[in-house]
Amino acid sequence: MKANFLQIELKRSILRWQFWLAIILMGGLIIHGYHQAWIEAIHGPADAPYPTSTPADNNAFLVFIYSQGNTGLSFIGAVWPLVAALIAGDSLAWDRKSGYLQSVLLRIGYKKYIIGKIISISAITFFVIFLAESLLFAYGLIQFPIHDPAQMDPQYYPKYGSTLFSQFPYLYSFLIIFNISLFGAVIASTCLLISTKIRNLMVVVALPWIIYIVLSFVIQVIGLVPFAPIILTADYFSYHSDLWIIPLIWILLWGIISYLTYLSFQHQFRKKGSYEWNQKN
Amino acid sequence: MEPKKLILQFEDVDKRLGKKQVLSQVKLEVYTGEVVGIIGANGSGKTTLLRLVTGLIYPDRGSVRVNGKRIQPGLVGELPERIGALIESPAFLPNFSGLQNLKMLAEIRGTIGMEEIQNTIRKVGLDPTMKKPVKTYSLGMRQRLGIAQAIMEEPDILLLDEPTNGLDVDGVEMFSHIIEELTAKGTAVLMVSHQKEEIDRFCDRVFQINQGKLTLLRSKKERKWQVVVSSLEELERVYQLVSSFTMTERVNGDPTGICSGEWETAEELYTFLERHQIQVRKVRETS
Numbered sequence: 001m002k003a004n005f006l007q008i009e010l011k012r013s014i015l016r017w018q019f020w021l022a023i024i025l026m027g028g029l030i031i032h033g034y035h036q037a038w039i040e041a042i043h044g045p046a047d048a049p050y051p052t053s054t055p056a057d058n059n060a061f062l063v064f065i066y067s068q069g070n071t072g073l074s075f076i077g078a079v080w081p082l083v084a085a086l087i088a089g090d091s092l093a094w095d096r097k098s099g100y101l102q103s104v105l106l107r108i109g110y111k112k113y114i115i116g117k118i119i120s121i122s123a124i125t126f127f128v129i130f131l132a133e134s135l136l137f138a139y140g141l142i143q144f145p146i147h148d149p150a151q152m153d154p155q156y157y158p159k160y161g162s163t164l165f166s167q168f169p170y171l172y173s174f175l176i177i178f179n180i181s182l183f184g185a186v187i188a189s190t191c192l193l194i195s196t197k198i199r200n201l202m203v204v205v206a207l208p209w210i211i212y213i214v215l216s217f218v219i220q221v222i223g224l225v226p227f228a229p230i231i232l233t234a235d236y237f238s239y240h241s242d243l244w245i246i247p248l249i250w251i252l253l254w255g256i257i258s259y260l261t262y263l264s265f266q267h268q269f270r271k272k273g274s275y276e277w278n279q280k281n
Numbered sequence: 282m283e284p285k286k287l288i289l290q291f292e293d294v295d296k297r298l299g300k301k302q303v304l305s306q307v308k309l310e311v312y313t314g315e316v317v318g319i320i321g322a323n324g325s326g327k328t329t330l331l332r333l334v335t336g337l338i339y340p341d342r343g344s345v346r347v348n349g350k351r352i353q354p355g356l357v358g359e360l361p362e363r364i365g366a367l368i369e370s371p372a373f374l375p376n377f378s379g380l381q382n383l384k385m386l387a388e389i390r391g392t393i394g395m396e397e398i399q400n401t402i403r404k405v406g407l408d409p410t411m412k413k414p415v416k417t418y419s420l421g422m423r424q425r426l427g428i429a430q431a432i433m434e435e436p437d438i439l440l441l442d443e444p445t446n447g448l449d450v451d452g453v454e455m456f457s458h459i460i461e462e463l464t465a466k467g468t469a470v471l472m473v474s475h476q477k478e479e480i481d482r483f484c485d486r487v488f489q490i491n492q493g494k495l496t497l498l499r500s501k502k503e504r505k506w507q508v509v510v511s512s513l514e515e516l517e518r519v520y521q522l523v524s525s526f527t528m529t530e531r532v533n534g535d536p537t538g539i540c541s542g543e544w545e546t547a548e549e550l551y552t553f554l555e556r557h558q559i560q561v562r563k564v565r566e567t568s
Contacts, residue, residue: 102372104389107389
């Protein structure tokens with residue numbers, strides 16, 4: 001059943017223009033980030049917010065980490081939620097808006113439906129980002145020189161997981177890809193949560209992005225800068241943290257939001273004993 | 282032929298939506314292989330009645346039983362029998378073709394394959410190879426696809442809301458064949474409409490819904506009969522005997538008319554007319 005759901009949702013996602021817009025945005029902005037990092041990290045001004053390095057220090061691994069949206073070298077950090085939401089986040093809103101949900105609910109229990117939806121949409125977003133990022137990483141390996149980070153000046157290391165970066169740069173790069181893919185799953189489940197209340201597709205796709213920006217601002221204002229979403233997704237150079245912190249935060253958030261989505265959807269069928277009535281009011 | 286079995290039962294069902302009492306003390310039984318029609322004005326509660334069967338809404342009082350099992354909260358999608366439904370306007374994902382839409386729905390249950398889906402699409406008069414997205418379909422094409430969606434998995438209970446809405450003459454004929462085919466296999470059909478002709482044509486038993494209450498209008502399906510008699514005097518006598526009788530063109534020079542009624546066979550009507558000393562040349566069922 002779950003495999004069926006995954007297949008259907010994947011097919012639905014791929015056949016939408018929003019999916020391809022997400023791929024183009026991700027590819028374009030990360031490749032732009034690569035080249036921006038390559039040029040500026042070598043030739044940037046002395047007072048640049050990022051460390052400038054010599055060509056010998058610079059390498060494909062370092063520019064890949066920069067390309068994820070660090071300190072203005074890439075714009076992707078600012079639009080990650082939009083990219084993730086475009087992949088498949090509007091699926092439930094489409095089902096509700098078009099009335100298709102009614103046809104689906106004649107064939108599957110609503111609990112199975114929402115659980116299948118949460119798992120499949122999160123998994124699709126996770127794997128699409130993982131695959132696209134892996135291809136972009138491969139592009140960086142072909143495009144830029146590969147130096148052993150252990151030979152680099154340690155001042156240029158990212159602060160998040162610097163030991164892993166210096167010793168196992170490939171593994172480190174895949175950890176970054178894994179983290180951002182998990183973040184994608186969090187955004188996907190946020191879209192589903194919003195869709196249980198709102199059927200406007202624009203709102204469903206854009207609201208997680210607005211929440212991301214507002215939360216990042218508020219969290220930084222109250223002094224918890226390392227935990228601001230924009231720092232967790234894009235800036236690996238400014239703050240020290242254990243390797244497991246970022247994935248743990250995303251996994252916990254995904255679990256909480258998914259559970260809330262389940263409760264909110266279930267509530268539609270309980271309130272006044274009438275799903276349809278709630279759809280109209 | 283298998284004996285008819287009670288498959289759907291409404292027992293003193295009350296349903297209120299907001300401040301409006303939509304259904305009140307509704308009792309209804311539907312058996313396998315029969316077509317039950319409910320006629321009523323807009324907003325009279327016809328669609329609510331269908332939705333209660335799908336489990337998307339629940340009765341405030343009384344119960345709805347499908348094959349003896351009560352529809353209750355949490356049962357939606359896990360109903361005891363397979364239910365096909367076309368309720369209000371057919372809803373599909375607008376950016377996908379008809380085939381893609383049906384395939385995605387069929388994959389949920391996984392009981393039918395591509396061949397059955399394509400056959401169903403052909404059966405409703407659409408082309409399964411058509412790549413056009415559903416958003417470009419006309420009202421009639423959407424309705425045909427909606428019918429295909431409802432029947433493709435050969436449901437035990439078929440719920441239809443204004444099923445011929447937007448269909449042309451060929452479409453109505455196609456729908457008529459589908460209903461005959463399904464009921465012959467034992468499918469129970471519950472059909473609601475505000476069009477009396479639609480209900481009269483397809484339904485065995487007919488109810489009227491008014492202010493939430495259900496009243497039996499007709500307990501047997503009315504069929505149309507062509508009656509050929511030997512003289513105009515005989516025709517005049519049939520006209521006086523059968524209120525629905527109307528004269529039509531002569532057949533082979535003999536006076537002819539058409540009437541409708543609950544006679545099951547041509548022999549039944551023939552005997553009825555003979556009993557009233559009317560000399561009948563020929564009686565046959567007509568559409």
